[in-house]
Each structure stands twice: as structure tokens, then as C-alpha cells.
Amino acid sequence: MAETIRLYRAPLILPVAAPPLCDGAVLTADGRVRAVGPYPEVRRLAETLPVATEVDYEGHVLIPAxxxxxxxxxxxxxxxxxxxxxxxxxxxxxxxxxxxxxxxxxxxxxxxxxxxxxxxxxxxxxxxxxxxxxxxxxxxxxxxxxxxxxxxxxxxxxxxxxxxxxxxxxxxxxxxxxxxxxxxxxxxxxxxxxxxxxxxxxxxxxxxxxxxxxxxxxxxxxxxxxxxxxxxxxxxxxxxxxxxxxxxxxxxxxxxxxxxxxxxxxxxxxxxxxxxxxxxxxxxxxxxxxxxxxxxxxxxxxxxxxxxxxxxxxxxxxxxxxxxxxxxxxxxxxxxxxxxxxxxxxxxxxxxxxxxLGRESETGVIAPGVASALPAVVCPDAASGPEKVLEYLTTAGEDIRLEWIE
Ligand SMILES: [Zn+2]
Known part of the structure; x- marks a missing residue:
């Protein structure tokens, strides 16, 4: 059966284990992250694969679970x-x-x-x-x-x-x-x-x-x-x-x-x-x-x-x-x-x-191999850079709204 491959683009991605990515993308295949990086780079990789869907998460920041x-x-x-x-x-x-x-x-x-x-x-x-x-x-x-x-x-x-x-x-x-x-x-x-x-x-x-x-x-x-x-x-x-x-x-x-x-x-x-x-x-x-x-x-x-x-x-x-x-x-x-x-x-x-918990190869970061279930957090200032976004994420408390990407 063919793999389900998806490409997610966002104005900011915080992989946590690696530096923030402005205009970044995450490529997922069958429930796993295949690649994460700058959008043009990941897009080129995606072009070599039968990508089922490309989703633009404008106004969101992708973070690890x-x-x-x-x-x-x-x-x-x-x-x-x-x-x-x-x-x-x-x-x-x-x-x-x-x-x-x-x-x-x-x-x-x-x-x-x-x-x-x-x-x-x-x-x-x-x-x-x-x-x-x-x-x-x-x-x-x-x-x-x-x-x-x-x-x-x-x-x-x-x-x-x-x-x-x-x-x-x-x-x-x-x-x-x-x-x-x-x-x-x-x-x-x-x-x-x-x-x-x-x-x-x-x-x-x-x-x-x-x-x-x-x-x-x-x-x-x-x-x-x-x-x-x-x-x-x-x-x-x-x-x-x-x-x-x-x-x-x-x-x-x-x-x-x-x-x-x-x-x-x-x-x-x-x-x-x-x-x-x-x-x-x-x-x-x-x-x-x-x-x-x-x-x-x-x-x-x-x-x-x-x-x-x-x-x-x-x-x-x-x-x-x-x-x-x-x-x-x-x-x-x-x-x-x-x-x-x-x-x-x-x-x-x-x-x-x-x-x-010994789960770093599964979750907690955005890196190749981890589960592709990642929160896409609503953040109107997502395009304004990591400093402002990190300030928001760590001070908004339970006002944060998000959806899961698969
Ligand atoms: Zn306790």
C-alpha cells in the first residue's frame, strides 16, 4: 500500500532540539516525521515523493507534542x-x-x-x-x-x-x-x-x-x-x-x-x-x-x-x-x-x-523519526519571529488554542 505523505508549511516551526525555522515545513509519512527544515528545502524533497496533501498552517506555529x-x-x-x-x-x-x-x-x-x-x-x-x-x-x-x-x-x-x-x-x-x-x-x-x-x-x-x-x-x-x-x-x-x-x-x-x-x-x-x-x-x-x-x-x-x-x-x-x-x-x-x-x-x-520517560525517539521534539502527531498552535504573530512567539507560548497559559496535525 502506498505511504500517506503530507507536507505541512508554517510561518514558524519550533523543533526544540534544533533552532527555530521561519517559513518552515514538516514532511510526514505514515505517522512519522520524514523531514523538517526550511520550506523551499523540504518542498524540493517532497517533489521527489508522491505527496498526498500540502497544508499551509498560516497563523500557526508547529511545536513538539x-x-x-x-x-x-x-x-x-x-x-x-x-x-x-x-x-x-x-x-x-x-x-x-x-x-x-x-x-x-x-x-x-x-x-x-x-x-x-x-x-x-x-x-x-x-x-x-x-x-x-x-x-x-x-x-x-x-x-x-x-x-x-x-x-x-x-x-x-x-x-x-x-x-x-x-x-x-x-x-x-x-x-x-x-x-x-x-x-x-x-x-x-x-x-x-x-x-x-x-x-x-x-x-x-x-x-x-x-x-x-x-x-x-x-x-x-x-x-x-x-x-x-x-x-x-x-x-x-x-x-x-x-x-x-x-x-x-x-x-x-x-x-x-x-x-x-x-x-x-x-x-x-x-x-x-x-x-x-x-x-x-x-x-x-x-x-x-x-x-x-x-x-x-x-x-x-x-x-x-x-x-x-x-x-x-x-x-x-x-x-x-x-x-x-x-x-x-x-x-x-x-x-x-x-x-x-x-x-x-x-x-x-x-x-x-x-x-x-525514555521517549525522546518518539516525541518531545520535531525531528526525523518521531511521531508526526504535532500541535499546530494558533498564533496570530507566528510570522513575527521566534522571540515574540516563545514569549506568547510560555505566558498565555490555558488561553492557548491548537489543533493536531497527523
Ligand atoms: Zn504528585
């Missing part, structure tokens, strides 16, 4: 939490209490997860790392041509809770990726077992780490609001000896930090922590929208970039974020760090996420 490197789709039905209630700045235990109470009252809503994925897809995202308690999001994702990498989250900090989590872990099918929650909710034995399993199955290990001052306080001294919270949840902490170090240092001591581990949030980190993450080549995913909602602080993005780490971006759940879109994350990040180049922010939402 976005990657949501951290979210919890099953909490989508609890979006009312972030809409109706604002925690005191940094009161993470207050928020967790509310979340747990809301979960007890309302069972997970699969329709809300479906709508959340539809919303991500409509916003230009086709790759998602989803963490939850019930697998199923991967199947939902196929309805929107969204690749969902699901991770089952296990909690068990110590004693019987950790033992039970280890038993549950051993019962999971080999093909299911599993992960822990955070250093204050996942014990050392469970973390080590999860790491061993992830390495054997070539899974990533996404872990919430250094999200709040409360977490750092608990690990450093064993006290603070997280201690009260865990005791309230029935944990016996009488024999607990805190590691006496930062969350990042604790994960390193447990042997968790390497290229397969994704440190999510990374807000309360020191220069030493960042140097440690860089030395271990650990992945980092920032969730600026969620961090802002919870008031836990801003991740030190310039320090990460200086250390050679380009973090990916995640929305986290709708229960802890006023927005639910990578465009919202980019906007918040620009507001938090006006000194960071807009091109870097777009690269974080695309290429960095794809790399973190």
Missing part, C-alpha cells in the same frame, strides 16, 4: 478541593488531611480521569506519567492517542504498614510499574524493594521528594507537622530515628538516585542536593502550579539549569492545582523565574519530559 511527566489522573474527581479551598501557605499536612477525607467520601471517578486526559490531549499533550492506586489510565489514554505510563503507588512507612506494602508489591504482575510516594510515607525497605523491581523491569521510579519544609524537618529531626500527621494515622513512631539529612541525601543513601529515578517537586533543595542529583544523573520533574497552590515555595530552577539539569514539567493532580495543562505550568514557571529563557521553558515541557 507536550509531555506531562507527573500527574494523578484518579484524583481528577477531587478538583473541587483546589477550587473551593486554599490551604495556609506550606500547610501540606492540612491539604493531605482534606484530600484523604474527600477520598473517603467519594470513590474514584473514572469519567473525571477520562475528561482530564481529554483536556490534556486538547492542550497538546500526548505523553503522560500517571501515578495512582488503580491501573486503567493506559486504556483510557488510547481513546485520545495519549500514551499513559501508569505507576501503582505503594505506601508503607514502617512496621506493619511497610510489611503489608512489601507483600502487596510481591503480588503485583511483573509488567506493572510500581513506585513509592515520598520519603515520609515510604519506608527504607519498601523503597529498596521498589528500586530493585523498577531496575529489573526497566521502569522509572518517580518519587515525590523535597516538596515542603515539613518534609525536610521530619527527615532532619523527626519532628514537625508530618510527625503529628503520621501518628494521627496510627503509625507508632516511638522507635523512629530520623536519617538526619535532607530528603535528596536520604534517597541517595538508600541507593535510589540514578538515571531511572524521577525526583518530583524538588523545591526544598540545597546546592549540595542539586549537585548530588546532577552527579547521579537523576531525573527531576517540577510542578510549579501545584507548588504555588500549596504555597510550599518555588523550585530553584536557575540552580538546576546551572548544574546541567533540565527538569521536566508535571501538572500533579487537579486536587492541588488551579490549572491542569502544561501551558499553565509554563506560565507559572515564567512568573516564578522571569530570568529563565522562554525557549528553555518550552524545552522543559516537551524534550525534557520525553527524555525523562
Amino acid at each position: 507536550l509531555v506531562n511527566a507527573h500527574c494523578h489522573l484518579e484524583l481528577s474527581g477531587l478538583a473541587f478541593l483546589s477550587r473551593q479551598w486554599q490551604p495556609a501557605p506550606g500547610d501540606i499536612t492540612g491539604w493531605i488531611r482534606r484530600l484523604l477525607a474527600a477520598r473517603e467520601e467519594r470513590p474514584a471517578d473514572p469519567d473525571a480521569a477520562l475528561l482530564a486526559l481529554a483536556r490534556l490531549f486538547a492542550g497538546g499533550c500526548r505523553t503522560v506519567l500517571d501515578i495512582g492506586n488503580e491501573p486503567g489510565s493506559a486504556a483510557i489514554g488510547r481513546q485520545f492517542k495519549v500514551e499513559v505510563f501508569f505507576y501503582l503507588e505503594l505506601l508503607g512507612f514502617s512496621g506493619a504498614a511497610q510489611e503489608a506494602a512489601l507483600v502487596r508489591l510481591a503480588e503485583q504482575p511483573a509488567e506493572l510499574c510500581c513506585t513509592g510516594h515520598a520519603p515520609y510515607s515510604t519506608g527504607p525497605e519498601l523503597f529498596r524493594a521498589l528500586k530493585k523491581r523498577a531496575a529489573a523491569a526497566s521502569c522509572r521510579l518517580p518519587v515525590h521528594v523535597a516538596e515542603s519544609v515539613a518534609e525536610e524537618e521530619f527527615l532532619a529531626h523527626g519532628g514537625g507537622p508530618l510527625r503529628d500527621f503520621l501518628q494521627e494515622r496510627g503509625l507508632d513512631l516511638a522507635a523512629y530515628r530520623p536519617p538526619g539529612c535532607s530528603a535528596v541525601a536520604w534517597l541517595d543513601r538508600l541507593g535510589l538516585l540514578d538515571e531511572q529515578t524521577i525526583c518530583v517537586h524538588g523545591v526544598q533543595v540545597s546546592r549540595e542536593d542539586i549537585a548530588r542529583l546532577a552527579a547521579r544523573r537523576a531525573g527531576v520533574c517540577l510542578c510549579p502550579g501545584s507548588n504555588r497552590y500549596l504555597g510550599v515555595g518555588r523550585a530553584p530552577l536557575p540552580a538546576y539549569l546551572e548544574a546541567g539539569i533540565m527538569p521536566a514539567l508535571g501538572t500533579d493532580s487537579q486536587a492541588s492545582n488551579h490549572g491542569f495543562s502544561l501551558w499553565h505550568e509554563m506560565k507559572v514557571l515564567r512568573e516564578d523565574h522571569p530570568e529563565v529563557e522562554p525557549a528553555t521553558v518550552l524545552a522543559m515541557a516537551t524534550m525534557a519530559g520525553a527524555r525523562l
Whole structure:
């Protein structure tokens, strides 16, 4: 059967892995990018092929598909939490209490997860790392041509809770990726077992780490609001000896930090922590929208970039974020760090996420071989050059409108 070959022309193309192209074109064949470059050049190549269609995307900019490197789709039905209630700045235990109470009252809503994925897809995202308690999001994702990498989250900090989590872990099918929650909710034995399993199955290990001052306080001294919270949840902490170090240092001591581990949030980190993450080549995913909602602080993005780490971006759940879109994350990040180049922010939402998930040969950039599903973003100033367009893309938030090219 003959290949379906298409030629797409746009006043601006941002391949991300390569410099911007004014009056550029993308040539696609059977769902893959065949070539990307200046229009006259790609047009000449297209003339040697039986091109089925040529589409002129005037007033649009073509960009790589976005990657949501951290979210919890099953909490989508609890979006009312972030809409109706604002925690005191940094009161993470207050928020967790509310979340747990809301979960007890309302069972997970699969329709809300479906709508959340539809919303991500409509916003230009086709790759998602989803963490939850019930697998199923991967199947939902196929309805929107969204690749969902699901991770089952296990909690068990110590004693019987950790033992039970280890038993549950051993019962999971080999093909299911599993992960822990955070250093204050996942014990050392469970973390080590999860790491061993992830390495054997070539899974990533996404872990919430250094999200709040409360977490750092608990690990450093064993006290603070997280201690009260865990005791309230029935944990016996009488024999607990805190590691006496930062969350990042604790994960390193447990042997968790390497290229397969994704440190999510990374807000309360020191220069030493960042140097440690860089030395271990650990992945980092920032969730600026969620961090802002919870008031836990801003991740030190310039320090990460200086250390050679380009973090990916995640929305986290709708229960802890006023927005639910990578465009919202980019906007918040620009507001938090006006000194960071807009091109870097777009690269974080695309290429960095794809790399973190090991999908860089499939998505996150516009280059020969990647999937040809690319967002064509409506941008009246598309012909006015990359600087103006990048400014718009990274500050417009959820006002962005786009369609997918195939
Ligand atoms: Zn999360």
C-alpha cells in the first residue's frame, strides 16, 4: 500500500532540539516525521515523493507534542478541593488531611480521569506519567492517542504498614510499574524493594521528594507537622530515628538516585542536593502550579539549569492545582523565574519530559523519526519571529488554542 505523505508549511516551526525555522515545513509519512527544515528545502524533497496533501498552517506555529511527566489522573474527581479551598501557605499536612477525607467520601471517578486526559490531549499533550492506586489510565489514554505510563503507588512507612506494602508489591504482575510516594510515607525497605523491581523491569521510579519544609524537618529531626500527621494515622513512631539529612541525601543513601529515578517537586533543595542529583544523573520533574497552590515555595530552577539539569514539567493532580495543562505550568514557571529563557521553558515541557520517560525517539521534539502527531498552535504573530512567539507560548497559559496535525 502506498505511504500517506503530507507536507505541512508554517510561518514558524519550533523543533526544540534544533533552532527555530521561519517559513518552515514538516514532511510526514505514515505517522512519522520524514523531514523538517526550511520550506523551499523540504518542498524540493517532497517533489521527489508522491505527496498526498500540502497544508499551509498560516497563523500557526508547529511545536513538539507536550509531555506531562507527573500527574494523578484518579484524583481528577477531587478538583473541587483546589477550587473551593486554599490551604495556609506550606500547610501540606492540612491539604493531605482534606484530600484523604474527600477520598473517603467519594470513590474514584473514572469519567473525571477520562475528561482530564481529554483536556490534556486538547492542550497538546500526548505523553503522560500517571501515578495512582488503580491501573486503567493506559486504556483510557488510547481513546485520545495519549500514551499513559501508569505507576501503582505503594505506601508503607514502617512496621506493619511497610510489611503489608512489601507483600502487596510481591503480588503485583511483573509488567506493572510500581513506585513509592515520598520519603515520609515510604519506608527504607519498601523503597529498596521498589528500586530493585523498577531496575529489573526497566521502569522509572518517580518519587515525590523535597516538596515542603515539613518534609525536610521530619527527615532532619523527626519532628514537625508530618510527625503529628503520621501518628494521627496510627503509625507508632516511638522507635523512629530520623536519617538526619535532607530528603535528596536520604534517597541517595538508600541507593535510589540514578538515571531511572524521577525526583518530583524538588523545591526544598540545597546546592549540595542539586549537585548530588546532577552527579547521579537523576531525573527531576517540577510542578510549579501545584507548588504555588500549596504555597510550599518555588523550585530553584536557575540552580538546576546551572548544574546541567533540565527538569521536566508535571501538572500533579487537579486536587492541588488551579490549572491542569502544561501551558499553565509554563506560565507559572515564567512568573516564578522571569530570568529563565522562554525557549528553555518550552524545552522543559516537551524534550525534557520525553527524555525523562525514555521517549525522546518518539516525541518531545520535531525531528526525523518521531511521531508526526504535532500541535499546530494558533498564533496570530507566528510570522513575527521566534522571540515574540516563545514569549506568547510560555505566558498565555490555558488561553492557548491548537489543533493536531497527523
Ligand atoms: Zn504528585
